[in-house]
Amino acid sequence: MKSSAIVLASRPAGAPSPENFRTEEIEIGTPRDGEVSLRVLYLSLDPYMRGRMSDAKSYAKPVEVGGVMTGETVCEVTQSRSPEFKEGDIVRAMTGWRTRAVMDASSVKRVNTHGAPASTALGVLGMPGFTAYGGMKVIGQPKSGETVVVAAASGPVGSLVGQLGMRVGARAVGIAGGRDKCDYVKNELGFDAVVDHRSPDFAFELAAVCPNGVDVYFENVGGHVWDAVLPLLNLYARVPVCGLIAQYNGPGKGENDRLPAAMSAVLRRSLLLRGFINTEFVPTHYEAFQQELGPLVASGEIxxxxxxxxxxxxxxxAFMGMLKGSNFGKLLVRVS
Structure with missing residues (x-):
């Protein structure tokens, strides 16, 4: 059996370009005992993949040049040699960017979205949703009456961060890029306020909608957004750090100047900055995340x-566009 796959043709210098990718036909064979054959339905595209294209030291092994681009997918089991799965089961697996795969059954997880579409297992009920849930539950810990600020508020992580804050009575302030995204955050998600980070008066406008400062800032962007938020952080503010998309293609202007100001604020205002990878919270919080949010997503409450x-x-x-902010919502590829 063969599969179409997209491999890393070369490592990017700065922003990825089409020359960094190549499509190949690869042999995948048939499943042996304990394995399943999968047909990929949806592929998740996420910012962390830019880091995997680089060979710089990181929390995860980089993709080898010539290797299939890494990525999580929702798949249909087309053949099973495992008692755990049968033909037709819908599952999650780290197949990478390909149309078909043969995987060890132990590395495949059954999808349960409580009635929501299967694609949500890669978004609001998948890794991005759990990133928001884990970061807020363990680090952010918003309380009623506090102000929660999140950048990329129309995206799969930021949109849930704000909704989780509102569910405990906190005030949610979103940061997004462009009128359409800002309208969505305010009018459809119901955030208390939203600010366009492309505005020439962005820092002033953010301060105006946070008159009592910021108690929780969920960091997934960095760059000039962090510069605007930092002066607003209150005493004992919490900052879960799950991403820095503004820096993924290389250091931005003034990047080396940010550390002294940040460290001074950490000391003077007793700030809690805690970086995290969502997988560290899986043993203690993943089951609760699924049980709590699954029905809320299926019902439309989230x-x-x-x-x-x-x-x-x-x-x-699509991936290159995502790194520039051109996507609107959780970016997925419908493979088949």
Whole structure:
């Protein structure tokens, strides 16, 4: 059996380009005892993948040049040699950017979205949703009456961060790019306020909608957004740090000047800055996340948005656009 796959053709210098990707046909064989054959339905595209394209030291092993791009997918089991799964089961697996795969059954997880579409297992009920849930539950710990600020508020992590804050009575302030995204955050997600980070008066406008300062800032952007938030952080503010997308393609202007100001604020205002990878919270919080949020998503009480791209061949262009902020919602590729 063969599969179409997109491999890392070369390592990018700065922003990825089409030349960094290559499509290949690869042999995947048939399942042996304890394995399953999978047909990929949806591929998740996420900012962390930019880091995997680099060979710089990180928390995870980089993709080898010539290797299949890493990524989580929702798949249909087409053949099973494991008692755990049967043909037709819908599962999650780290197949990477490909159309088919043969995997050890122990590395495959059954999808249970409590009635929500299967694609949500890669978004609001998947890794991005759990990133928001774990970061807020363990680090942010918002309280009624506090102010929660999150950048990329229309995306799969930020949109849930704000909704989780509102569910405990906190005030949610979103930061997004462009009128359409800002309107979505305010009018559909119901955030208390939203600010466009592209505005020339962004820092002033953010301060105006946070008159009592910021108690929780969920950091997934960095760059000039962090510069605007830092002066607003209250005494004992908490800052879960799950991403720095503004820096993924290389150091930005003034990047080396940010550390002294940040460390001074950490000391003077007793700030808690804690970086995290969502997997560290899986043993203690993942089951509760699934049980708590699954029914809320299925019922529509928790809102989400997906940005669906058709065809595996379009994954590189969609991924490059995502790093520039062109997607609107959780970016997925409908593979088959």
């Amino acid at each position: 809102k989400y948005r997906e940005d669906m791209v058709d065809g595996l061949e379009n994954a590189p262009e």
